[in-house]
Every structure is written in C-alpha cells, then in structure tokens.
Amino acid sequence: MTTLGVQLPGLDLKNPIMPASGCCGFGEELGNLYDLNQLGAIMIKAATSKPRFGNPTPRVAETPQGMLNAIGLQNPGVATIVAEKIPKLHAKFKDLPIIANVAGSAQADYVAVCDQISRAPGVSAIELNISCPNVAHGGMEFGVDPTAAFELTKACVNVSAVPIYVKLSPNVTDIREIAKAVAMAQPAGFTLINTLVGMRFDLTTRQAILANQTGGLSGPAVLPVALRLIHQVRSVCDLPIIGMGGVTCAEDVLEMIIAGADAVAIGTANLTDPFACPEIITALPAVMAKYHISSIESLIHERKGKLVK
Amino acid sequence: MIKDYTLTVTNQIEVADTIYELTLAGAITKDPIAAGQFVNVKIPNPAYILRRPFGIAEVNVAQGYIKLIYRVVGDGTQILAQLSKGATLNVLGPLGHGFPSEFLNQNADVLIIGGGTGLPPLYELSRRLYHEGHHLDIALGFPNKQRIFYEAKMSQFGHTMVSTDDGSYGLQGTIIDLIDQNFTDKSYQAIYACGPRGLELAVSAHFKGHPHAYISAEARMACGIGICNACVLHTTADTSGATNKKVCTDGPVFHINEVVL
Ligand SMILES: Cc1cc2nc3c(=O)[nH]c(=O)nc-3n(C[C@H](O)[C@H](O)[C@H](O)COP(=O)(O)OP(=O)(O)OC[C@H]3O[C@@H](n4cnc5c(N)ncnc54)[C@H](O)[C@@H]3O)c2cc1C
Ligand SMILES: Cc1cc2nc3c(=O)[nH]c(=O)nc-3n(C[C@H](O)[C@H](O)[C@H](O)COP(=O)(O)O)c2cc1C
Ligand code: FES
Numbered sequence: 001m002t003t004l005g006v007q008l009p010g011l012d013l014k015n016p017i018m019p020a021s022g023c024c025g026f027g028e029e030l031g032n033l034y035d036l037n038q039l040g041a042i043m044i045k046a047a048t049s050k051p052r053f054g055n056p057t058p059r060v061a062e063t064p065q066g067m068l069n070a071i072g073l074q075n076p077g078v079a080t081i082v083a084e085k086i087p088k089l090h091a092k093f094k095d096l097p098i099i100a101n102v103a104g105s106a107q108a109d110y111v112a113v114c115d116q117i118s119r120a121p122g123v124s125a126i127e128l129n130i131s132c133p134n135v136a137h138g139g140m141e142f143g144v145d146p147t148a149a150f151e152l153t154k155a156c157v158n159v160s161a162v163p164i165y166v167k168l169s170p171n172v173t174d175i176r177e178i179a180k181a182v183a184m185a186q187p188a189g190f191t192l193i194n195t196l197v198g199m200r201f202d203l204t205t206r207q208a209i210l211a212n213q214t215g216g217l218s219g220p221a222v223l224p225v226a227l228r229l230i231h232q233v234r235s236v237c238d239l240p241i242i243g244m245g246g247v248t249c250a251e252d253v254l255e256m257i258i259a260g261a262d263a264v265a266i267g268t269a270n271l272t273d274p275f276a277c278p279e280i281i282t283a284l285p286a287v288m289a290k291y292h293i294s295s296i297e298s299l300i301h302e303r304k305g306k307l308v309k
Numbered sequence: 310m311i312k313d314y315t316l317t318v319t320n321q322i323e324v325a326d327t328i329y330e331l332t333l334a335g336a337i338t339k340d341p342i343a344a345g346q347f348v349n350v351k352i353p354n355p356a357y358i359l360r361r362p363f364g365i366a367e368v369n370v371a372q373g374y375i376k377l378i379y380r381v382v383g384d385g386t387q388i389l390a391q392l393s394k395g396a397t398l399n400v401l402g403p404l405g406h407g408f409p410s411e412f413l414n415q416n417a418d419v420l421i422i423g424g425g426t427g428l429p430p431l432y433e434l435s436r437r438l439y440h441e442g443h444h445l446d447i448a449l450g451f452p453n454k455q456r457i458f459y460e461a462k463m464s465q466f467g468h469t470m471v472s473t474d475d476g477s478y479g480l481q482g483t484i485i486d487l488i489d490q491n492f493t494d495k496s497y498q499a500i501y502a503c504g505p506r507g508l509e510l511a512v513s514a515h516f517k518g519h520p521h522a523y524i525s526a527e528a529r530m531a532c533g534i535g536i537c538n539a540c541v542l543h544t545t546a547d548t549s550g551a552t553n554k555k556v557c558t559d560g561p562v563f564h565i566n567e568v569v570l
Contacts, residue, residue: 023537025535025538032311053550053552057539058529059541060530061529064356065355069539074541220358272359
C-alpha cells in the first residue's frame with residue numbers, strides 16, 4: 001500500500017486527486033503546463049451526442065469565495081472527442097486514467113454516448129452527469145427524479161464497457177433518496193457535488209449578470225455543503241464516492257475523505273491556479289503526517305470502522 | 310511559457326482620473342512576450358477567486374519589468390489601486406496571441422486605434438513597430454479630458470490625434486469621426502484596434518474586407534488559459550453553430566472578419 005494510492009472500480013489511482021469535469025478541458029492546456037501523469041486521474045469536459053456551442057455569454061460571474069458558471073455543456077460532440085481529444089490525451093499521458101463525463105437531453109443520447117465513449121482507448125470510467133444545472137432539457141431533470149435517475153443509470157450501465165460513476169446534484173430535497181434509487185441500478189459509484197443553482201445581478205443595469213440568468217455555484221463557498229451531502233450519501237450506501245466541491249488544499253482533501261469520499265476532484269481551484277492539482281498532491285504527505293494519517297487507504301478504512309449506518 | 314509568476318510592485322501612479330499604471334518586476338520578462346498578450350492577475354485577497362485579465366502595456370526586458378494600465382471599475386481593480394511599492398502579485402502569463410506584424414513591408418504605414426483602457430496593449434505594439442521603422446498614425450478616443458492618458462507617450466511613435474465623447478479635449482465625436490477627418494489620405498497596410506465593444510464593431514464595419522485589420526477582443530474570463538469555456542465567441546463562418554473561438558487562447562487578437570463580437 002502506497003501512501004497516496006487508492007483502488008476504485010476501473011480506477012487504479014496513484015493518488016486521490018483529479019481535476020473535475022469542465023475545469024480542465026480535455027487536458028490539452030493543462031498538459032502543456034505540467035506532466036498530467038502526476039494526477040490520480042482526469043475528468044474531461046462533458047460529451048454530448050452532437051456538438052454544442054453552449055449558452056450565450058457572459059457565462060461566469062464572481063461570488064464571495066466562489067463563482068457562478070453557465071457554460072451550458074459546450075463541447076465538440078462525442079464523435080470528435082473520441083476521434084481526436086481522447087487519443088491525443090492518451091498518447092501524451094499514457095499513465096493517466098481518463099474519466100469521461102457524459103451528458104445529454106434524452107435517455108437515448110446518454111446511452112449512445114456511453115456506448116461510444118466507453119470503448120475509446122484510455123477511458124477507464126464514465127462520470128454520468130445527471131446534474132448539470134445549465135441546460136434547458138435533460139441534465140438536472142434526471143438527477144432530481146429518483147425514478148428517471150434509476151432508469152437512466154440502468155440503461156447506461158447496461159451498454160457501458162467501463163464502470164459508471166453517477167454525478168449527483170445538490171439541488172434536491174433529499175440526496176439520500178436519489179442515491180438509494182441510483183444505487184439499485186448498480187453503478188460503480190457516485191461523484192458529488194455538481195454545482196448549486198444561483199444568481200447575481202448588476203446594480204447598474206438591474207439585469208442578471210449571466211446571460212443564462214442562473215448559473216452553478218462552485219468554489220470554496222460550497223465546501224461545507226459538499227461535505228454534508230457526501231456525508232449523507234455515505235450514510236445510506238457503501239459505493240465509492242469521488243467527492244468534489246470547493247476543495248483548494250490538502251486539508252480539504254482529507255476532510256472530504258473523512259466525510260465519506262474515496263477520492264477527490266478539484267474544480268474551480270484550477271481556474272484560480274492552474275497548478276492547483278500538482279500543488280495539492282505535493283502538499284498531501286506532510287499534511288497527512290501532521291494528522292498521523294499513514295495512507296489515504298488507512299483513512300478510508302478508519303472511516304469505515306466509525307460510520308454508523 | 311505560461312507560468313504563475315510572483316511579481317513585485319516597483320511603482321504605481323495614477324496617470325489619469327481612476328486610471329493607474331502599475332509597474333511589476335520579476336522573471337516574466339525572461340521569456341518572450343508578444344505585443345497584445347495579456348496576464349491574469351490574482352487579486353491579493355482570498356475572497357476573490359477569479360483572476361482579472363489585463364493587457365501587457367509595456368515590456369522592458371533589460372530592466373526586467375512589465376507595466377499594466379487599468380481603470381478602477383470594481384472591487385478587484387480597487388484593491389490593485391491600493392498596492393504600494395514592494396507588494397507582490399501572482400501574475401499568470403503571458404497569455405493569448407499578440408498582434409500579427411510579421412507580414413509588414415519595410416517602413417509600412419500602420420494605423421493604431423485605441424479607445425480608453427483598450428490603449429495599453431497598443432502602447433507596447435506601437436513602441437515595437439516604431440523601432441522597427443514603420444510609420445504610425447495613431448487615433449485615440451476617450452470619454453472626456455480627465456480620462457486621457459498616454460497621449461504624449463504615444464506621440465513619440467507617430468502622428469497622434471485625440472477625440473473625446475464630450476468634446477472636452479481634441480475632436481468632439483467618435484473615433485470613427487476622428488479617422489474620417491484625419492486619417493483618410495493613406496492606405497494602411499495594417500490596422501490595429503483595441504477598445505470597448507462599440508469601438509471594435511465600428512472599426513470592423515469601417516475596415517470591412519481589409520486584409521490586415523485586427524482587433525483585440527474583451528470577454529468575461531475565468532481561467533484565461535482555455536480550460537473553462539467562459540470566453541467564447543461565434544465565428545463569422547458559422548454565426549450560430551457550435552464552432553467557436555476562445556478569446557483567451559485563440560485571441561484576444563482576431564482579424565476583424567474572424568469572430569462575431
Ligand atoms: C484580454 C483582456 C484584456 C484587458 N485589458 C485591460 C487593460 O489593459 N486595462 C483595463 O483597465 N482593463 C482591461 N480589461 C478589463 C479588465 O479585466 C476588467 O476591467 C477587470 O477585470 C475588472 O475587475 P474588477 O474586479 O475591478 O471589476 P468587477 O466588476 O468587480 O469584476 C467582477 C468580475 O467581472 C469581470 N469583469 C468586469 N469587467 C470586465 C471587463 N470589462 N472585461 C472582462 N471582465 C470583466 C472581472 O474580471 C471579475 O471576474 C481587459 C479584459 C480582457 C478580457
Ligand atoms: C466552469 C465550470 C464548468 C463545469 N462543467 C462541468 C461539466 O461539463 N460537467 C460536469 O459534470 N460538471 C461540470 N462542472 C462542475 C464541476 O465538475 C464540479 O462538480 C463543481 O464545480 C464543484 O467543484 P469545485 O467547487 O471544486 O469547482 C463545471 C464547473 C465549472 C466551474
Ligand atoms: S477564460 Fe477560460 S476558456 Fe477562456
């Protein structure tokens with residue numbers, strides 16, 4: 001057992017850290033700044049069946065210790081992603097497990113994209129995005145309805161050649177109900193949280209700052225909400241959880257694992273500092289030593305012993 | 310090479326009402342910087358997680374500093390304006406693509422069009438083009454007399470004329486009026502413009518079809534390095550489809566026919 005390594009279905013992670021979907025493109029730009037083989041894995045930008053321009057601009061607005069985004073799942077479509085983006089990333093960083101983020105507006109789209117992308121060389125797992133708040137149809141509609149979430153997950157699990165992690169929305173009354181329903185479809189695990197729906201207005205124009213009106217809140221401001229939701233999902237199921245939401249440092253990573261996560265994704269912090277992930281990986285061993293944590297796996301093990309169902 | 314540099318404030322002066330010139334020293338000048346590239350500046354207060362983009366106004370390789378010129382418009386720029394000598398800033402850069410000029414003939418005639426805080430990257434461009442021996446005509450527009458900066462500095466590089474929206478200095482009118490009245494007798498090999506969206510739209514319409522007319526676009530950004538898709542524009546070749554250009558990595562400089570502003 002290495003100090004930082006974590007084993008999850010389909011994912012042999014040398015450390016628990018990975019950039020979150022939408023905050024690292026398809027790895028091309030970050031890959032020019034540092035060696036991505038250092039990362040535990042990478043969660044690439046959402047793929048949909050057809051190319052999408054996404055929402056009109058402005059697409060981002062700042063909030064205290066956070067930001068709103070309404071990108072609207074801009075991507076070049078699954079065909080281009082499978083033919084160009086993934087091969088390029090895989091050829092340059094052979095040791096980097098790729099987690100493909102899949103989105104859509106109808107169940108058939110999700111299924112077709114999962115089928116195609118799960119067979120791309122280098123793709124180790126799928127993150128099923130049933131929680132995007134920034135599209136008119138699909139996305140979060142699936143993630144807030146237990147029956148629809150179950151059906152969709154089941155259909156995707158059936159066609160996928162790699163393990164599926166379902167990305168849960170925080171914009172629900174009780175995340176445990178959704179998690180329990182999705183778990184019945186036997187995915188490999190969960191990822192959470194996606195962004196929280198929010199708004200900001202401009203005092204001069206009296207209009208919403210985002211062209212889409214609403215956007216998803218992320219960044220340090222959401223950390224406590226993410227921790228609580230991860231803890232809630234952990235209390236009702238044993239499936240692996242990749243935690244995310246507001247993580248900026250090694251201490252936050254350990255806190256996520258204590259709350260119930262088995263690995264941790266870093267989103268907005270990459271936008272503030274593109275070197276955030278390698279910096280956190282470098283900082284982890286010393287912070288672990290400070291808190292007498294011999295390895296990430298041991299911390300997960302310790303948590304399992306303590307958690308009361 | 311893009312790096313997150315720690316730069317030291319060596320000077321900060323108010324060059325016009327609410328407009329500051331910030332001198333930052335450090336290793337960023339050790340690698341090449343093109344005129345028209347920008348930096349993404351971390352606001353030195355943890356409450357602000359998005360960096361602020363600013364054009365690089367001057368590069369001094371010998372003395373190891375860059376200058377930024379910015380107007381105080383909100384919280385981030387207000388915080389920057391309070392920095393004094395010795396303070397440090399995290400500056401990501403150099404970012405984006407600069408103004409293309411390799412195609413220019415010797416001693417080419419060039420028109421520079423700057424509006425307000427669009428002027429900074431054009432200062433460095435003008436400085437370089439002048440030293441390469443090109444002939445510059447320079448049209449500058451400002452809202453009013455109080456907000457004028459760098460008129461004298463730009464005049465070193467070529468024939469410089471100023472307009473103001475309210476007529477408190479120079480010609481009263483838009484920058485297109487200024488061009489129509491003063492800069493019509495030459496056919497310029499290249500036109501370089503940077504300013505508010507209205508100015509860039511007007512310049513794009515005025516010089517439609519010109520093979521070497523370039524604008525530097527602005528956009529709400531987050532990462533500044535192409536990973537978040539905040540800053541996209543439609544292209545003129547596909548005005549409503551999924552094709553797009555990112556201002557931060559494909560720009561900020563574009564040919565006027567390339568993108569939908
Ligand atoms: C490539 C590029 C180069 C620029 N160069 C210069 C320059 O040389 N000099 C200069 O004065 N200004 C420049 N700007 C505009 C400058 O980035 C904004 O004025 C600045 O970000 C405002 O920050 P704030 O915190 O004071 O304003 P706030 O309104 O408090 O900022 C809130 C958020 O909105 C964003 N924002 C606000 N206004 C703008 C704007 N006009 N463009 C883009 N984002 C904005 C901020 O970055 C921040 O994320 C440039 C913008 C771009 C995209
Ligand atoms: C600019 C931006 C784009 C995003 N795009 C996606 C996306 O395409 N698919 C997805 O599942 N999540 C997307 N997210 C959500 C993040 O992956 C992550 O779940 C969320 O931001 C919380 O983590 P953070 O606070 O570390 O950013 C995006 C977030 C941001 C800020
Ligand atoms: S600002 Fe992030 S892609 Fe341009």
